[in-house]
Amino acid sequence: MNFREALLLMSAAVWCLSFTACGDETAEETTTAETTAQVQTSATTAYTPQELHTQKTYYHAALQGAVIVEQDGTRNFKYQKKCDVCGYLDNTRVNVSKGDGTMDTSFRCHECGNHQKVKIRTTN
Numbered sequence: 001m002n003f004r005e006a007l008l009l010m011s012a013a014v015w016c017l018s019f020t021a022c023g024d025e026t027a028e029e030t031t032t033a034e035t036t037a038q039v040q041t042s043a044t045t046a047y048t049p050q051e052l053h054t055q056k057t058y059y060h061a062a063l064q065g066a067v068i069v070e071q072d073g074t075r076n077f078k079y080q081k082k083c084d085v086c087g088y089l090d091n092t093r094v095n096v097s098k099g100d101g102t103m104d105t106s107f108r109c110h111e112c113g114n115h116q117k118v119k120i121r122t123t124n
Helices: 003-022 032-045 049-054
Strands: 059-064 066-071 076-082 089-097 101-108 115-123
Touching (some): 059 066, 066 089, 066 115
Antiparallel strands (some): 101 115
């Protein structure tokens, strides 16, 4: 079977499918090119299981010394530093892009001088 015969066979199959999908009166009006374009369009917009699996949703949780102020399911999030001793909440929002794991950092509180550890865990 050569390329031309295979193309003819595929066109005939698409044409036959158009009769069963559209009904008798509309199938006569539908051309093979239109049906092929419809099949190609629907195939390009569908997601494969591999593509759905690669779209990760991230969750960020402050374990110590911080408050998460913004997260949208991506790797990016914003947090504010918070002293666990006096409750001081820093006005600065820190932007971070983090994958899986725990982020460890620290700061010195402006109010009481406490050396505060910051721990934020990211999971997907």
